[in-house]
Amino acid sequence: MSETTIEPPLLAPSSVSRPALMARLDAASKLRLVLVAAPAGAGKTSLLTQWFRQRRQRRTVAWLTLDGPLSGPQALAARLLASLAAAGVQPASAPAAESAAPVLQGLLAQRSGELLIVIDDVHHAQDARCLALLDALLAACAPGVHWVLSGRCVPALNLPAWRLRDQLEVLDGGDLAFDAAQVVQLGRKLMAEPLSRAQAERLLETTQGWTAGVKLGLLALAARPHEAGGLDAALGDFDGGHVDLAAYLQREVLSEQDAPMQEFLVSTSVVDAMTGELCDALLGRDGAQAVLEKLERSQLFVAAQDSHGLTFRYHPLFLGFLRSRLAADPARQRALHARASHWYAAQLRFAEALTHAFQSGEPAWCAELMERAAARWQQSGDIAEVVRWCERLPRQQLLARPALGVTFTTCLVLCRRFDEARAMLRHLAADPATHEGAPFGFHLRTLQQILQALLGEPAALVDEAPAADESDGDAQLRGLQLVNRAYALFCAHRFDAAWRLAMRAREILQPISPYGEGYASSLLALVERAKGDFGSAARRVEALWSGARNGPRNAAWANAATALAVLRYETNRLPEARALCEELLPLVEAGGTYETLVAATRTLARVHAAEHEPEAAMRLLDYLHGVLGGSHERRFAAQVGFDKVRLWLAIDEPVRARDCAAEFGIGDGSEWRETRPYDEAWERRGMAHAALLSHAQRLDEARAVLQVLRGSAEAAGHVLRLHAIEAALASNLWEAGTRDEALQCLHRSLLRARGHAPSRSWFDDNPRFHEVLVAALQVPTMRRLMPEHVLRVFGAALGRGEARPAHAVDALTARELEVLALLAQGLSNQQISARAQISLTTVKWHVKNIFAKLGVGTRVGALVRARALRLV
Known part of the structure; x- marks a missing residue:
């Protein structure tokens, strides 16, 4: 056949x-x-x-x-x-x-x-x-x-x-399912205006590649290319409620099901993720798990989200279609939201419970649920969640529940939203209900004291005994008051008093508040670093991270991760610091404090700079500059100002560095002519001024500024900053030719650090510091002050642990060797930029590093030295 x-x-x-x-x-x-x-x-x-x-x-x-x-x-x-x-x-x-x-x-x-x-x-x-x-x-x-x-x-x-x-x-x-290339290909056949790759991926995200959804979406886009917003606006409007798509799903899917199944599909669309137990609660009957499994087997736009088939989701377009059908019956929709909210609340899943509560039309239930959630969230460190949800409640609801009002105000204070916290305190104090049958007078006084501490008011800088009316029920608020007063003392450089208060706060908060305990432990590490007890601070940070790393991504986790990121950067473990900061930033941008936001962003910027990515570093610093512009955080603004000036100088842009200094109020240097009581904002700005003077080869003037700063830091006992100033001073003396004095200056710092120096920032803040350290390695008494792990960590700058010149071949990166080879061809910076396909700013950065590592100051000198070392 x-x-x-x-x-x-x-x-x-x-x-x-x-x-x-x-x-x-x-x-x-x-x-x-x-x-x-x-x-x-x-x-x-x-x-x-x-x-x-x-x-x-x-x-x-x-x-x-x-x-x-x-x-x-x-x-x-x-x-x-x-x-x-x-x-x-x-x-x-x-x-x-x-x-x-x-x-x-x-x-x-x-x-x-x-x-x-x-x-x-x-x-x-x-x-x-x-x-x-x-x-x-x-x-x-x-x-x-x-x-x-x-x-x-x-x-x-x-x-x-x-x-x-x-x-x-x-x-x-x-x-x-279609992929993005296939969406673009089909779009060329169905549309007059071509679809970009980004638009195709956006449509793909909405449709998940479902063929009918893709085709109907493209046809919808083809019908609206010339309207306001064009294709992007049409993409935003295309969802499960689109008339053509809804008609298709109604005819081909929903109408094919019997009445009980239609009710199940529409009712359960009120939630984003379904379990059998949740669906039973929504429908008021048993057997939902079997129905969900049947729906998945039937390929009815339902997919299991775990290997055990316990959690399911609808396809996004089908979910939107079902919700458009549910919206036609508002009373039923509100009732289902209420049932979902109560079910989630019973599971202590307060974010989902509140989402549905606010759509249920039951304001009293919203306030009751918020009060229960806020107490737990404050303990765990989800302070941004407390603020976000409380802001959705009417002011009357907050004042009608004084405990909720106090929790909301506490979280506003911890988020550094001081003006709103003051206003809320005034409303609470003026409302008679606040004072009925509960110790709210204590709460209001304590919140006022926390505000004073964070604003640095003198009344907060007293190492007082516990308040007479302190009770077990007020332990969490009392602990937060102590830790914030300890922070104020730390900012005032009263480190011993700050350490004692932080320890007391930690003892109070440890059994009741993971966030409070982490806050106190982070502060203890900051104090110990400032006092020069680097080993104890490092152990405390590692222990804090060990307890928080597998926990929820909230403020307690952010505190621990920020402290660890700073530690990893300073010990030259740059990839780990970078990974932590990149995970941190979305969290702290959404609801962190200035302390964590500045520390995480600055650390990531420094990692980018150390890895020869100056443009990325500057973008982060510009972002911080904008965030801090409207605040009263002088200390953080000065830190950012110093980093920006240093970075401009590192890429050989002195004019922009001076403009930046002027923007941060760094003037002619008259304020650093004599020692004054230590102030970190003043000191950081002085360090920026000294860097500008050094770059202009006004070394004597720079040294005079650094000596004034050293005197103030030494008098305050701020060992951490004293080390940073002495590293800059040693580099200045080295460049001025007084090499013995430079080594003596470094020797003092190494003795004081007790085996925990140098730090990565010493290298990054001072371009020629590695030369001082290499020379120090040849002095036996100084080499013994640096343990082997330090030599391993800073191997490139130190000649890999041997007393070899810093300009050895392995000190230059592959990209720097490439730029050096182009320099040897006589190319200008602009020509190198075009040839190597990197920006002009990055070329200048690499040239600056090459000069520093070869110990030269000109292109000719670099070429002579490179030929002697057989690098070109």
């Missing part, structure tokens, strides 16, 4: 080339069974049509499309026999209707040669007897018979048996 191909029904294909799927189908069609199971509109029939039209190997094919439910297995057998007859495969005599199944089974068992049987829309054959017939045919047919079953669900066949024999291939909705 000659081989014959019966073409499938003529359908409109997707018009998109899909060679990978074609190849996969070609290979799979040699197995016993291929299943194509995907939701309506996934392009199953179009894919198979396209495959038949493009395939190279032709063979006998029987194609059966089931256009509705079958009456039983004999009807299925009769339809299959008719399809086989049309393909030229038929029994010797026509069978009676009641014997179609046995005849079909015998025909397929005796078949010789290759035969492919395709059943499209096989979901219409879900009757148990029809499935039993298909199982029997699959088991009995000859080896050359292959099957492709395509439909909206995975049929309940004996699939494990074929999987064990490696005779089964399954293509699901994920396999059929």
Whole structure:
């Protein structure tokens, strides 16, 4: 018998080339069974049509499309026999209707040669007897018979048996989903205005590659390209409620379900993620888990989110469609939100509970729930969540619940939103309900004291005994008051008093508030670093991180991660510092304090600068500059000002460095002519001024400023800053030619550090500091002050632990060697920028580093030294 191909029904294909799927189908069609199971509109029939039209190997094919439910297995057998007859495969005599199944089974068992049987829309054959017939045919047919079953669900066949024999291939909705390139390709066919890659990815995110969704989305975009906003506006409007998409889903999906299933689908769309227990609570009946599993098996736009099948989500477009149907009944919608809110509250999932509570139209329940959530969130450190949700409540609701008002005010204070906290305190103090039957007078006084501490008012700088009215119920607020007064004492450089208060606060907060304990521990580490007890501070930070690292990403975690990031940077573990900061920043930008935001952002900027990415570093510093512009945080602003001036000088932009200094109020230097009581903002600005003077080779003037700063830091006992000043002073003396004095200055710092020096910032803040340290390694008494781990960490700058010159080959990075080779060709900075495809600013940065590492000040000197070392 000659081989014959019966073409499938003529359908409109997707018009998109899909060679990978074609190849996969070609290979799979040699197995016993291929299943194509995907939701309506996934392009199953179009894919198979396209495959038949493009395939190279032709063979006998029987194609059966089931256009509705079958009456039983004999009807299925009769339809299959008719399809086989049309393909030229038929029994010797026509069978009676009641014997179609046995005849079909015998025909397929005796078949010789290759035969492919395709059943499209096989979901219409879900009757148990029809499935039993298909199982029997699959088991009995000859080896050359292959099957492709395509439909909206995975049929309940004996699939494990074929999987064990490696005779089964399954293509699901994920396999059929479009990718961005295919969306762009289809867009060219359906739209006059081409779709950009970014727009295609945005549409892909909305549709998850579902074929019907992609096509309807493109058609919707094609209808609106010239409206205001163009394609981007149309993309924002396309969702499950779009008229064409909603009509398709109503006709092809929802109307195909019975009334109880329709109710289930629409009602459960009120939540983002479904569990069986949650759906039972929403519907007021049991059995939802079985329904969810059935929906997933039926490919009804439901997917499990975990390997155990406990949590499920609807496809985004289907979810939007169902919610548009639910919105038509507002009373039902509010009732479902209320049920969801109460269920989430019972699970202590307060964010989800509040989301639904505010949509339930029950303000009293919102306030009650917020009071319960706020108390827990404040303890765990989710202070930004407290503020965010309390701001949604009317002021009257906050004042009607004094405990909630106090918690809200406390979190406003901890977020450094002082003006709003003061206003809330005034409202609480003026409301008579605040003082009825509870010690709210204590709460209000304590909050006022915390405000005074954070604003640095003198009344907060007294190391007082515990308040007489302190009680167990007020322990958390009292602990926060102590830790914030300790912070104020730290900012005033009264380190011993700050340490004692922080220790007392930690003892109070440890059993009741992870956030409070972490805050106190972070402050203790800051105090110990300032006092020069670097070993104790490092151990405390490591312990803090060990306890917080696997916890929720909240303020307590941010405090620990920030402290560790700073420690990792200073010990030259730059990749770890970078990873921590990049994870930190979205969190602290959304709801952190100035302390964590500045520390994390500055640390990441310094890592970028150390890794020769000055533009990225400057972007971060510019961002911080903008954030701090409207605040009263002088200390943090001065830190950012110093970093920006230093970075401009590092990339050899002295004019911009001077402009930046003027912007931060750094004038002619008169304020650093004599010692004054230590103030960190004053000291940081003085360090920036000294850096400007040193860059201009006004070394004597720079040294005079540094000596004044050293005297103030030494008098205050601020060892950490004293080290930074002495590193700058040692570099200044070295550059001035007084090398013995430079070594003596460094020797004092190493003695004081007790094996915990140098720090990475010493190198980054002082371009020639590595030369001083390399010379120090040749002095046995100084080398012994630096343990082996320090030599390993700073190996590149120190000649890898040996007393080798800092300009050895391994001190230059690969990019610096590339720039050096271009310098040797006589190219200008602009030409190097074009040749190496890097920015002009980055070229200047690399040239500056090359000069420093080779110990030269000119291009000619660099080339002479590089040739002597055989680098070029």
